[in-house]
Amino acid sequence: xxxxxxxxxxxxxQNIDKKTKDKNEQFLAGFWRAYDSLNNYDSIIKGxxxxxxxxxxxxxxxxxxxLKEMIKMHDKFKYVVLNESFTTNxxxxxxxxxxxxxxxxISSLKDDRVVDITSFGNGSLMFQNPLILTKLGNxxxxxxxxxxxxLPLLIAxxxxxxxxxxxxxxxx
Numbered sequence: 001x002x003x004x005x006x007x008x009x010x011x012x013x014q015n016i017d018k019k020t021k022d023k024n025e026q027f028l029a030g031f032w033r034a035y036d037s038l039n040n041y042d043s044i045i046k047g048x049x050x051x052x053x054x055x056x057x058x059x060x061x062x063x064x065x066x067l068k069e070m071i072k073m074h075d076k077f078k079y080v081v082l083n084e085s086f087t088t089n090x091x092x093x094x095x096x097x098x099x100x101x102x103x104x105x106i107s108s109l110k111d112d113r114v115v116d117i118t119s120f121g122n123g124s125l126m127f128q129n130p131l132i133l134t135k136l137g138n139x140x141x142x143x144x145x146x147x148x149x150x151l152p153l154l155i156a157x158x159x160x161x162x163x164x165x166x167x168x169x170x171x172x
Contacts, residue, residue: 019162054135057126062139071140071153079154080140081165082127127157128166137170145172 037043065071071080126132137155144153150172156165 054132058136058139062136065140066143077152077154082157128159130166133157133166133168137168141170
């Protein structure tokens with residue numbers, strides 16, 4: 001039994017190492033894609049559209065979190081847990097177009113534009129991007145700051161693929 005358990009742990013460690021390596025490779029590929037786009041006007045416009053879409057996404061999800069009263073208070077901090085149903089039921093859907101994965105905006109703001117956001121890592125979930133999660137947390141902190149709440153925020157997003165949480169801590 002101990003040997004089987006050790007083998008399972010070793011397999012899990014190998015899977016985690018592979019996923020970490022894949023994320024690092026995606027990051028480097030994204031960096032060089034961004035660097036190369038500096039000489040390409042169309043790429044810059046495309047990047048600006050992605051940035052606009054990200055901001056819209058953050059506003060919509062932040063508003064939804066506040067309206068659903070998902071922010072919990074603790075003595076020393078606030079926290080939000082974005083569970084599986086929230087992270088998979090986002091305004092981002094996957095579709096296949098010309099053998100590539102594209103993500104479409106079908107937002108509640110009735111925006112029918114299609115934005116290619118494959119730069120988030122092969123169509124990965126928006127909540128698994130640490131920058132998006134940090135921006136969402138900062139948006140929530142700013143919204144609560146106006147109400148006088150000066151507590152730090154923990155925000156955790158569930159990743160269905162790895163069955164783990166990405167957690168971001170933000171100071172007040």
